[in-house]
Amino acid sequence: MRKKIIIVGAGPGGLVSGMLLAHRGYQVTLLEKGATVGGRNAPLVAGDYRFDTGPTFLHQKFTLDEIFAEIGRKADEHIPFQKLDPMTKLTWEGVSLETSSDREKMAAAIEKAFPGEAENYRRFMRDHAHKLQAIFPCLLKPYHQLSSLFASHLLKALPHVATNKTVMDVLDGYFDDERLKLAFTFQAKYLGMSPWNCPGLFSILSYIEYEYGIYHVEGGLSKMSEIMADIFQEEGGQLMLESEVTSFQYQGDRVSGVVLADGQVLSCDDLIVNADYAHARSLIFGERKTEPETLAKKKFSCSTYMLYLGLDKIYQEEPHHHIIFADNYAQNVADIQSEKTISDDMSIYVRNSSINDKTVAPEGHSQLYFLVPTINNREGDQWTEEMREQYREKVLDRVIAKTGMKDLREHIVEERCITPTDWESADIFLGATFNLAHTLDQMLYLRPRNKLQGFENIYLVGGGTHPGSGLPTIFESARISANLIDEAYGTKRDRIDFASELLAATSARA
Structure with missing residues (x-):
C-alpha cells in the first residue's frame, strides 16, 4: 500500500516536495488554506493587473533545473524563463x-x-x-x-x-x-x-x-507556483485549496492525521509542514508538549512595506529591476535592525517588468512593484491608517525624485499595499517576511531541523528550516525533506547534481 503524505501549505517548498514525492509513487495530498497556490510566491491581482506578491526573480536556476530533472522533466520546457x-x-x-x-x-x-x-x-x-x-x-x-x-x-x-x-x-x-x-x-x-x-x-x-544571472518568468514568478501545482497534479498528487488545517492528531510522537476547519480528518503516514515555522508551532505542538526553544530568544528578519501600482502608461526607459539606496544606507539599516524605528531615509526596490512582459497588464498599460525593507512588528504594530498613507507618499516622492517617472501619480489606476501588519495577519510571525534570521547560531544544526526533533514523522520545508530563506534554498529544503522520507522507508536516493560540475568549471576558469 502506498504511504500517505500530507503537506500543509502550497508555497514553493510544499509544491516542490509534493512534485518529488508524487513522482516517486507516494500518495500525496497538498492542503492550502488559501484560494491560490504559492504562499508568498502567489499572484496578487488588482483589476486587470497581475503582480507577484513576493519574489520577483529567480537566481541559482540550476537548483530548479535539478529538481525538474528528478521528475523526468526540463524546467525550461514548462516555465517561460527570460534571463535578464x-x-x-x-x-x-x-x-x-x-x-x-x-x-x-x-x-x-x-x-x-x-x-x-x-x-x-x-x-x-x-x-x-x-x-x-x-x-x-x-x-x-x-x-x-x-x-x-x-x-x-x-x-x-x-x-x-x-x-x-x-x-x-x-x-x-x-x-x-x-x-x-x-x-x-x-x-x-x-x-x-x-x-x-x-x-x-x-x-x-x-x-x-x-x-x-537572474531570471524573469513571463507572467511573473508567481506563474512558476501555478505551473508546479499543475505538474504536481499530473504526477498524481491531490491539491485541496481552501482547506485550512486547525490541528494535528497524534499517536505518541507520530502524527496520524490532520483536522480541517470543516471538521474533516485526513490520515497520514508522514507530514510535511510548509508554513511560517514560528506560526506553525501552535499547530505542531498544540497543548501536547512545550517547544524546547522559546521564540522570544529567536532572531527574526526585517519586514517589508509593499506597494503595487497599475498604471495607464508604460515607462519603457526605466529598468526592469532598480534599487534606489538610502542616502545614508548604514543608518537606514541600523534603524531596521533596531526593530524600533521606521526609517524615513529609505531604500526602495522597484520592479518594472512590463518593459519585458506584456502579459501582466492591459495593452499600453504597465504595473510597478515597490518593496521597502522596514522593521518587523516585534515592538508592536505601528502601521495605523495614517502611517500607511504617510509612508505611501514618502515612497512615491522618493521614486519620483530618483527616477524618470515624474508624472507617476497622474497614471495610477489600481493600487494595493501590504504592510508588516498585513504580513503578520497572513500568519507570518512578527511580519518578518524572510523568516528566522540567518545568524550563525540559527543555521545548520541550530536551525529548526528538516526532520523536526521530538517527532517521528514531521518534516519541515521553507525558509524557517535548513538551508534557509530564498527560493533556491527553499527548493533545496523540499528536496532534503523528500529524501529523508525516502530514507525512512529504506530508499537511499542519489540526487541529480548539475551544480557540482557547473561550479567546478567556473572555479577552474577563475
Missing part, C-alpha cells in the same frame, strides 16, 4: 551602476562608475568561485545531530566561512568605494539582514547573482 541582461540598476546619490552576469560588461560598467575598481571586481569573482565551490555542498545535506557539524564537507569549507567576519567585512577586503561595496552586500536583504551583521559566508550571494 542588464540585471539590476543600482542608484546612489550622484552615480548609478547597471549590473550584468557578463564579466566583461560588468567590469567595464564598474570601471566607468568607480574608476580603479574593475580589477577588484575581477579578484572578488575569482576568489568567490572557489569559495562557492567549497561552501555549496554544506547547503545540500540535513544536520540532525551535533556530530553533523564535524562532517568532512563542513571541515573543508571552514577556511572559506569567515566565521569572525560579516559580509561587509569581507567586502572591505576587495573594494575601496563604500557605494560599490553595497553593490555586493545588498543581497543580504534577501535574508532580511544587514550586511554589517550578516555572516561573511553570505558574500556568495552576490557572486551567484553576478556569475550565473
Whole structure:
C-alpha cells in the first residue's frame, strides 16, 4: 500500500516536495488554506493587473533545473524563463551602476562608475568561485545531530566561512568605494539582514547573482507556483485549496492525521509542514508538549512595506529591476535592525517588468512593484491608517525624485499595499517576511531541523528550516525533506547534481 503524505501549505517548498514525492509513487495530498497556490510566491491581482506578491526573480536556476530533472522533466520546457541582461540598476546619490552576469560588461560598467575598481571586481569573482565551490555542498545535506557539524564537507569549507567576519567585512577586503561595496552586500536583504551583521559566508550571494544571472518568468514568478501545482497534479498528487488545517492528531510522537476547519480528518503516514515555522508551532505542538526553544530568544528578519501600482502608461526607459539606496544606507539599516524605528531615509526596490512582459497588464498599460525593507512588528504594530498613507507618499516622492517617472501619480489606476501588519495577519510571525534570521547560531544544526526533533514523522520545508530563506534554498529544503522520507522507508536516493560540475568549471576558469 502506498504511504500517505500530507503537506500543509502550497508555497514553493510544499509544491516542490509534493512534485518529488508524487513522482516517486507516494500518495500525496497538498492542503492550502488559501484560494491560490504559492504562499508568498502567489499572484496578487488588482483589476486587470497581475503582480507577484513576493519574489520577483529567480537566481541559482540550476537548483530548479535539478529538481525538474528528478521528475523526468526540463524546467525550461514548462516555465517561460527570460534571463535578464542588464540585471539590476543600482542608484546612489550622484552615480548609478547597471549590473550584468557578463564579466566583461560588468567590469567595464564598474570601471566607468568607480574608476580603479574593475580589477577588484575581477579578484572578488575569482576568489568567490572557489569559495562557492567549497561552501555549496554544506547547503545540500540535513544536520540532525551535533556530530553533523564535524562532517568532512563542513571541515573543508571552514577556511572559506569567515566565521569572525560579516559580509561587509569581507567586502572591505576587495573594494575601496563604500557605494560599490553595497553593490555586493545588498543581497543580504534577501535574508532580511544587514550586511554589517550578516555572516561573511553570505558574500556568495552576490557572486551567484553576478556569475550565473537572474531570471524573469513571463507572467511573473508567481506563474512558476501555478505551473508546479499543475505538474504536481499530473504526477498524481491531490491539491485541496481552501482547506485550512486547525490541528494535528497524534499517536505518541507520530502524527496520524490532520483536522480541517470543516471538521474533516485526513490520515497520514508522514507530514510535511510548509508554513511560517514560528506560526506553525501552535499547530505542531498544540497543548501536547512545550517547544524546547522559546521564540522570544529567536532572531527574526526585517519586514517589508509593499506597494503595487497599475498604471495607464508604460515607462519603457526605466529598468526592469532598480534599487534606489538610502542616502545614508548604514543608518537606514541600523534603524531596521533596531526593530524600533521606521526609517524615513529609505531604500526602495522597484520592479518594472512590463518593459519585458506584456502579459501582466492591459495593452499600453504597465504595473510597478515597490518593496521597502522596514522593521518587523516585534515592538508592536505601528502601521495605523495614517502611517500607511504617510509612508505611501514618502515612497512615491522618493521614486519620483530618483527616477524618470515624474508624472507617476497622474497614471495610477489600481493600487494595493501590504504592510508588516498585513504580513503578520497572513500568519507570518512578527511580519518578518524572510523568516528566522540567518545568524550563525540559527543555521545548520541550530536551525529548526528538516526532520523536526521530538517527532517521528514531521518534516519541515521553507525558509524557517535548513538551508534557509530564498527560493533556491527553499527548493533545496523540499528536496532534503523528500529524501529523508525516502530514507525512512529504506530508499537511499542519489540526487541529480548539475551544480557540482557547473561550479567546478567556473572555479577552474577563475
